[in-house]
Structures are given as structure tokens and as C-alpha cells.
Amino acid sequence: MHANLLILGGTTEARALARAVAKRGLRATLSLAGRVERPLRQPLPQRIGGFGGIKGLREWLRAEGITHVIDATHPFAARISHNAVAACAADSVPLIALARPQWQPLAGDAWTRVPDMAGAVAALDGPARNVMLAIGRQNLAAFAAQPQHRYLLRLVDPPEAPLPLPRTEIIIDRGPFDEAADRALMQAQEIEIVVSKNSGGNGAYAKIAAARALGLPVVMIDRPACPPRNEVTRVDEVLDWLDHARTDLGV
Ligand code: 3Y8
Ligand code: NAP
Secondary structure: OOOOOEEEOHHHHHHHHHHHHOOOOEEEEEEEEOOOOOOOOOOOEEEEOOOOHHHHHHHHHHHHOOOEEEEOOOOOOOOHHHHOOOOHOOOOEEEEEOOOOOOOOOOOOOEEEEOHHHHHHHHOOOOEEEEOOOOOOOHHHHHHHHHOEEEEEEOOOOOOOOOOOOOOOEEEEOOOOHHHHHHHHHHHHHOOOEEEEEOOOOOHHHHHHHHHOOOEEEEOOOOOOOOOOOOEOOOOHHHHHHHHHHHHHHH
């Protein structure tokens, strides 16, 4: 039986894996949720949109004859990762997760680590400040509990509906971002504090390095919990797993 892979993507690492898989001529599909209007082209055939929960994902895996699933989604994409573990376990489809390591504070970092979005909101108690809220769009509503601040928001697409925050400055941009550019942006906007997910990888790290250079505090949101699964941090580890798993398939 020939390998037929599903890569759950949406990250820089997923794109790098897709390039490596395409180069090896492996049959594979890269899947995106369809969160943004114009997702970047991927180096593999792609599908866009939800599967319809665990049930829908199981049906899709069966209908497509998927032999291996690689979950290379973002560490904060907790639901799809949960669904992938459940769907693959139910039908014994080999699964591996490509999850980049958490960022660790370096000398000069002034992080306040919080466990979740609610913790980040609570960390913003106090008088009005210029806050760089660079967590995307999906979790903005929670910060309406701290309307006193002026928020600098960085969104991939222009917001369709009015935002739940009274005082905002909106930047429409997509990563990966650059430290010097983020530093200039934070200085121009007189940012006093940065709120960030602990996303790992390089694409979102620019603002963290820029905050350190500017001596600014960072509210760092820890990742949501994930069910136990086979997990690696590098693309070449996934390729080794695939080579090994394929010999099991006798391909
Ligand atoms: C749709 C697909 C690639 C992938 C590139 C990475 C890096 C650049 C940095 C800041 C932080 C943030 C956000 C971010 C980065 C990479 C990666 C990454 C953070 C695209 C993309 C999709 C998305 C979805 C989008 C979320 C949002 C999060 C913006 C493509 C560009 C904040 C995460 O408007 C929305 O609904 C946006 C939603 C999920 C988080 C949120 O909750 O709002 N990513 N981002 C994917 C899909 O449809 O399945 O067009 O490339 C991908 C990338 N964004 O191929 O090179 O690998 O993480 N993405 C965070 O880390 O906090 C920006 O502004 O400093
Ligand atoms: P999520 O909360 O874990 O998933 C919510 C639902 O969206 C899932 O149950 C699934 O719908 C659908 N979905 C999510 N990722 C999918 C994928 N790759 N392919 C097909 N369906 C998917 O996910 P999220 O946090 O909204 O992230 C969505 C996408 O953006 C993912 O591809 C992720 O890698 C990317 N991304 C997210 C972040 C972030 O900060 N969250 C950052 C960068 C990139 P069904 O239940 O209907 O199958």
C-alpha cells in the first residue's frame, strides 16, 4: 500500500514539511481551517475548512485512504489537535505531532507568565497603558474587560465586525515578522507592554526580542494542554518517522 499523508497545517513548520514531502514525491494533502481570506499557496495539494469534528475527520481519513497523519498545527490550535488524537486512535491511523518548543525567557526578558487568556486579561488590571495585543483576532473579546487601555492590534485580515475594544490601533499584516520592524512599530506606537501567546517558532518571536531590546514587560500566555501523543520538534524527525513507518507498510 502506498503512503497517503494528511498534514494538518497553518504554521511555518507545516509549510517546510510540505516542501520536503513534495520533494520526496509522497502523496499528501495539506489541510487548513480557512481562518484567513487569502492563505498562502502551499507546496502540496491542499484542502480548506473544518472536517466536522472527530466524526467528520474519521470519515475523511477513511474516504481518502489516509495512511499517516502529521499534526503540524499551531500549539494554540488545541481542538484540531485533540480531534486528530481521537480520530487516529479510533481507527489506528499512525499520528505524529510536529510541535515547536515553547520560548524560554532570556536574560533581559521581563515576562509575566499566565496560564491562559483569562490570566492575560487579569494581568492588565490597572491604569490605562499602550498595550500591544498581538494574539490575532479570535480571542480579542476577553480583553473588553480591560477597556481602559489603548490596544495595538495586528490582524491578518481587516475586521468584518466592530471590535469589542473601545480604543484600538489596527495593523493589517501577516508574519513571519522581523525584530527591527517590530521594534520600530513598538517605539512609534509608544508601546508599554506586550501580550503574546507562547507560540514557539520564529515567525511570531520578533515582538518578544523587540520587547527585550526596549526593556518592555511581556505577558506570556502558556499553551493550552494537549492530549498525550507521539511528538517531535523538527521536520527531519517527521521524515525519519515516515521512512520508518513506511517500511512497516512495506512501501
Ligand atoms: C490560516 C495561513 C506559513 C505559516 C505562517 C507560525 C508563523 C507567520 C506569526 C503577531 C503574531 C498569530 C496568528 C501568527 C503567526 C505564522 C504562520 C503565524 C501570529 C497564517 C495562516 C492562517 C493563520 C491563522 C491565524 C489565526 C491567528 C494566528 C495571526 C497562511 C497567516 C496571532 C498567532 O483572523 C484570524 O482568524 C486569524 C487567526 C489563527 C490567531 C488568532 O487566534 O487570531 N494565525 N495565520 C490557517 C488556517 O486557515 O488553517 O496564510 O499562511 C499562518 C501563520 N501565522 O505557512 O508560513 O508558524 O506561527 N498567526 C500567534 O502566534 O500568536 C501573529 O502578530 O506577532
Ligand atoms: P482550533 O481552535 O484548534 O480548531 C477549531 C476547529 O477549526 C477544528 O475543530 C476544526 O474544525 C477546524 N480546524 C482547525 N485547524 C484545521 C486545519 N488545519 N484543517 C482543517 N480544519 C481545521 O484551531 P485554531 O486555533 O482556530 O487554528 C486554525 C488554524 O490556524 C490551524 O491550521 C492552525 O495551525 C492555524 N494557526 C493558528 C494559530 C493560533 O494562534 N491559534 C496561529 C497560527 C496558525 P472541525 O471540528 O469542523 O474539523
